[in-house]
Amino acid sequence: MGESNISRRTMLGLVGGAGVAVGVAGTSLALGPSGVAQAADVSAPISFYGTHQAGITTPAQDRLHFASFDLITKSRDDLIALLRAWSAAAAQMTAGHPAGATGAVDGHPAAPPDDTGEALDLPPGGLTLTIGFGPSMFDGRFGLADRKPAALAELPHFVGDALRPEISDGDLCVQACAYDPQVAVHAIRNLARIGFGKVSVRWSQLGFGRTSATTRDQVTPRNMMGFKDGTNNIKAEDTQLLDEHVWVPQGDGPAWMTGGSYMVTRRIRMTIETWDRTSLAEQEGVIGRTKKAGAPMHATGEFDELDFEAKGPDGKPATPMDAHVRLAHHTQAKGARILRRGYNFADGSDGLGRLDAGLFFIAYQRDPRTGFVPIQQNLGGDALNEYIRHVGSGLFACPPGVAGPGGFWGEGLFA
Ligand SMILES: C=CC1=C(C)c2cc3[nH]c(cc4nc(cc5[nH]c(cc1n2)c(C)c5CCC(=O)O)C(CCC(=O)O)=C4C)c(C)c3C=C
Numbered sequence: 001m002g003e004s005n006i007s008r009r010t011m012l013g014l015v016g017g018a019g020v021a022v023g024v025a026g027t028s029l030a031l032g033p034s035g036v037a038q039a040a041d042v043s044a045p046i047s048f049y050g051t052h053q054a055g056i057t058t059p060a061q062d063r064l065h066f067a068s069f070d071l072i073t074k075s076r077d078d079l080i081a082l083l084r085a086w087s088a089a090a091a092q093m094t095a096g097h098p099a100g101a102t103g104a105v106d107g108h109p110a111a112p113p114d115d116t117g118e119a120l121d122l123p124p125g126g127l128t129l130t131i132g133f134g135p136s137m138f139d140g141r142f143g144l145a146d147r148k149p150a151a152l153a154e155l156p157h158f159v160g161d162a163l164r165p166e167i168s169d170g171d172l173c174v175q176a177c178a179y180d181p182q183v184a185v186h187a188i189r190n191l192a193r194i195g196f197g198k199v200s201v202r203w204s205q206l207g208f209g210r211t212s213a214t215t216r217d218q219v220t221p222r223n224m225m226g227f228k229d230g231t232n233n234i235k236a237e238d239t240q241l242l243d244e245h246v247w248v249p250q251g252d253g254p255a256w257m258t259g260g261s262y263m264v265t266r267r268i269r270m271t272i273e274t275w276d277r278t279s280l281a282e283q284e285g286v287i288g289r290t291k292k293a294g295a296p297m298h299a300t301g302e303f304d305e306l307d308f309e310a311k312g313p314d315g316k317p318a319t320p321m322d323a324h325v326r327l328a329h330h331t332q333a334k335g336a337r338i339l340r341r342g343y344n345f346a347d348g349s350d351g352l353g354r355l356d357a358g359l360f361f362i363a364y365q366r367d368p369r370t371g372f373v374p375i376q377q378n379l380g381g382d383a384l385n386e387y388i389r390h391v392g393s394g395l396f397a398c399p400p401g402v403a404g405p406g407g408f409w410g411e412g413l414f415a
């Protein structure tokens with residue numbers, strides 16, 4: 001291990017995001033809803049190895065760099081070599097080490113370094129790297145056509161879709177999440193560098209604030225509309241719900257996906273300028289929760305149960321019939337449940353004097369046909385649609401985790 005490796009692992013980290021964050025040697029304290037301090041040890045690496053890939057039920061970090069890649073090679077052996085090299089680099093980087101045998105500064109001075117170096121001296125930052133395979137990877141170029149899961153069926157067109165092909169789809173994707181944006185960007189950049197000649201970046205997305213909680217001890221963050229987002233998410237502690245709705249069980253499609261999950265991404269532009277001129281009462285009615293507490297309209301606490309039968313003082317449904325949470329709720333959407341893990345984005349101006357901002361929605365599920373699709377179909381009547389537009393879309397099969405060193409992402413697909 002080089003000197004740079006040691007320094008990166010021992011540096012102190014700061015965490016941003018929701019709650020009051022106080023940096024303490026390697027930890028960050030966030031004040032939860034009860035005022036109880038919660039420690040997120042941002043110096044601690046999250047293991048790359050395991051039954052499931054990290055980055056799904058592991059605590060959602062504050063920053064995202066997501067990249068979708070097109071395969072420019074037509075060789076199956078190249079693809080396998082790429083997945084091997086990416087997995088080895090991912091194991092190194094998530095542990096807080098530079099990529100490659102000689103890292104950023106310990107190689108031969110006449111050769112380009114194995115690692116680009118911008119994460120030297122930074123802690124692992126809770127980095128997780130999660131890979132997904134898009135439907136187009138199974139089109140026959142790599143002899144994988146008969147291994148395509150039925151669950152990777154093309155998403156249908158949804159009401160209001162304004163999808164742009166150049167920021168949609170892809171043969172492969174990598175979701176990099178970390179507490180430090182530089183750590184996440186460094187990871188994607190190095191995977192792209194390792195893939196030179198085999199892949200090209202099709203599109204990428206930075207996210208600056210998580211819009212979900214994936215464990216019960218995480219404070220629920222707020223999205224760009226100012227509402228708490230992630231209250232009623234499936235969380236890591238909900239093991240029965242995870243088995244039923246998120247992880248692919250044995251016998252559900254091809255064996256290589258057992259223990260994996262399917263990822264749907266949607267770049268959702270918000271017309272925040274219109275939203276910002278909307279009254280508080282209207283905003284709360286659109287979402288179906290209060291803005292301050294994130295509580296149901298008929299209750300006071302964030303985690304109070306939603307009761308769609310409850311009436312307001314005027315005798316009308318307390319949660320409007322077209323409210324987002326009503327239409328997205330599993331009782332209204334054929335029992336569908338998903339694990340949401342999205343991020344806020346603000347990518348400059350749209351050229352018309354407005355911010356190009358919104359939600360980069362990410363959801364994991366056992367099967368999109370019984371997860372995202374029925375919910376999104378139900379959201380065709382969502383009051384929120386007046387303020388949002390889906391402009392990018394992705395669908396990816398995320399294989400199970402890599403068991404240990406020597407294994408690689410998607411190994412079972414090639415067995
Ligand atoms: C198809 C799935 C969903 C899309 C797309 C989506 C977009 C979207 N959501 C918000 C804001 C909130 N969503 C909330 C809850 C919620 N949303 C979905 C699904 C999609 N959202 C689900 C399944 C749920 C949970 C419903 C329930 O069971 O109660 C909330 C409330 C807080 C919470 O529970 O997380 C907010 C706020 C925006 C702004 C948006 C598009 C830009």
Ligand SMILES: [Fe+2]
Nearest residue numbers: 229324325328
């Ligand atoms: Fe939502």
